[in-house]
Amino acid sequence: MRLFADQGFEQTTVAEIAETAGLTERTFFRHFGDKREVLFAGQDDFLQLFIDPIDAAPAATAPYELIARSLASAGDFFPNERRAYSRARAAIIAAEAALQERELSKLAMLKLRLGEVLRERGIGEPAATLAAEIGVMVFHLSFQQWIAAGERRSMAQIAQERLAALTALVTQ
Amino acid sequence: MRLFADQGFEQTTVAEIAETAGLTERTFFRHFGDKREVLFAGQDDFLQLFIDPIDAAPAATAPYELIARSLASAGDFFPNERRAYSRARAAIIAAEAALQERELSKLAMLKLRLGEVLRERGIGEPAATLAAEIGVMVFHLSFQQWIAAGERRSMAQIAQERLAALTALVTQ
DNA sequence: GTCTATAGTGCGATAGAC
């Protein structure tokens, strides 16, 4: 992160990263499948925040309500103290198309996982996939707003507002 | 496409592609920013199909209705004759994570462009971005269903059904 | 069109942890 922030992602070689970390290039690639992956690894607990409230919900809970709970829970990953760090990381990603691609890819994986969890609850198609897509989409848009300049509201609050806006949009 | 289908995307070198096309490697990269791009270039008319019906709609048309018209129009890009080709292309993309990433990236660009068009009509935020996200998301899921084994319905029909399912999901 | 830097892979050797 320090190297990327100072000189840019593209301008930083894997050799530099490895040296800074006191390792060899070969070892870097043992831990990370590619150079971009170093910015996205270790998001397992983040994923779990989406899933836990779904697992904990009563069996009859409607998909929409599950998504709302999932979003509220995911907000815990982004307390106010994390905002500065998230902004710095987002700036690095925003500066490089290759990193934006990887971010979209990670969000797509989250969608797939969420869809699975919903289907395991007996929610059918296309509802399960649609609910997963909506949940992750609202999360993503909310996150972008959360790190916007001057924004002070919490992630959970923004997400709730965005989900309501989506509902309003669809029911015009 | 032929080379990718026969031996896989990763196993096909740019040198091979260039030679097959009767060009040099350097010329390939002059036309395409990177190797993956060759599978995604020239989608401008596709993009326009989303935008045209929005431009043509009466000023007071609600965002949801705009999206519905956009989806109906985009369906024209996928007549039944195109289905076999789309399946073959999708199979190539599905076999390679790097290509799936690029596809998501292209869809994200489409979202951005659609959002712009909606804002130019005076639709505010977050409605414009949400509508664009919903439109492209429904398109993407519908496309995946359209190329699913045994599926015979038209793109427009599937998209309409998916959009209705989304509405039902959110309004329960 | 030529040249070169860098990402990423395959295989093997070594050292330490349990």
Place this chain on the structure above:
DNA sequence: GTCTATCGCACTATAGAC
């Protein structure tokens, strides 16, 4: 004694500079 982390080295393809 097996398992895992690191390293060394040779090699190829992409991609960019000039």
